Amino acid sequence: MKSIQQLITFILIFIFLVGCQTHSGDLSGTKPVSSNDFFAAFPPIGLPITIVDTNINSFADTTVIGIKAMSQFIPDSILNHFHLNKKAIIHPVGSIQKLKEKYLLANFSYKNNTILGVFVFNEKNEFLAAKNLVQSKQNDGYVHSVYINKEPTFLISREKYSADKKLLYTRTGWVYNSGNAFMVAMNDGNEDELKNNTIINPIDTLPEKNKHSGNYAKNSKNFIAIRDGKTPKLYHFFIHFENKDNCNGELKGMMKMVGEDKAVYKEIGEPCSIEFTFKNNEITFKENGKCGNKRGIQCYFDDTYPKQKSHKIIKKKRT
Known part of the structure; x- marks a missing residue:
């Protein structure tokens, strides 16, 4: 009986140590990072999911990934679009596993600004494509969000109410294609229609100082x-x-x-x-x-x- 308890204890300790070894790799980038350690830092995401600019940071894991570690798996030319600054802090958000591709989502934060990006890898963990999805601080009066379904399609939206209480919105659905790039799968919105219905005065900026102007x-x-x-x-x-x-x-x-x-x-x-x-x-x-x-x-x-x-x-x- 005692030997069985010791065996169970040994197995539990072994599992714990293996788990720690899997997730405790150095992700700072000061030394080479194994692909197992890197991809293990991105937990699976339950889909569908909606991430809004106001709660973008609440979806991120507490793990910190160094830019040098990211650059071991993603080209610097791609990362430059997300860096914000060399001091940006990177947090993994999660992963989406498909038959032939794997999608990693990560937050790039600097000061009060955060950009959520998605990165696509093939079965050999080779980088294929990337896209920025939503940003926390744009100061344009819109609410920005991304809705991700199980395909996955990344539906990027912006919405706001006009002065006359009309909802203005633009929604663009993006999908990864076999050409190693993201492409637009759908467009929806009413802003272009409203802009086309705007009466533009072509002489509006000319001076009006004379008597009848x-x-x-x-x-x-x-x-x-x-x-x-x-x-x-x-x-x-x-x-x-x-x-x-x-x-x-x-x-x-x-x-x-x-x-x-x-x-x-x-x-x-x-x-x-x-x-x-x-x-x-x-x-x-x-x-x-x-x-x-x-x-x-x-x-x-x-x-x-x-x-x-x-x-x-x-x-x-x-x-």
Whole structure:
């Protein structure tokens, strides 16, 4: 009975010592690191998993890996994208084992900034590819995250709410391919759509010091911007309008004052002509020539807009 207890004790001690030997290798990089010690430092990750920029450090192991140790398995040219600084501290986050590849995730931290990266190795523990996934400190107003499924696909996202409480988001799914590189597998988002729906004023940055310069608008979809020309009698203008019948018009040009409060737009060789009248802090514009190539068929440049206090109102998004 005693011999059996001694045998069990011996086996337990042996297992403990083997375990310690496996995980207690020197990972500082001051001397060669065995591949067994290096890869053992990355525990398996349960998938799926989501890592957000605000909790990126909570997923890391307490083990510290020296940059010199990492460079024994990953080229310096790749690590330079993650170093942040030569004093960066590297913590293993975990590993994903597939049939032909192994993915290692690690945090690179310096001061208050941390970058999470993924590194791919083949069956022979040879480096194949790498990609940065999420960063803790970007200060751009977005919440950044990465969602990793069992394939694995790395879905990198950024989200924020606009001033009018709309969720703006961009999501890109990345996968490793056989060409030893990460490729985009999917794109999703609404930011490009919203940007395409933004009315851009092309003369917005020009000076507006002269008498009639400024912005005149009914709302963000119906406005005219007027800016200083080369002389007090010349003004740059940009008109944009959208009416209820889904008839839109847009025109950029130069108007010339022909009286104290009247101006005209007329380009040589073009039939389009518009008359402008300034009165009571408003502008009235009326189409006198054919401007059909600048607007819809069933609508005209013909309206009155009040002058605005600030031209900042012009940059609005369409709904």
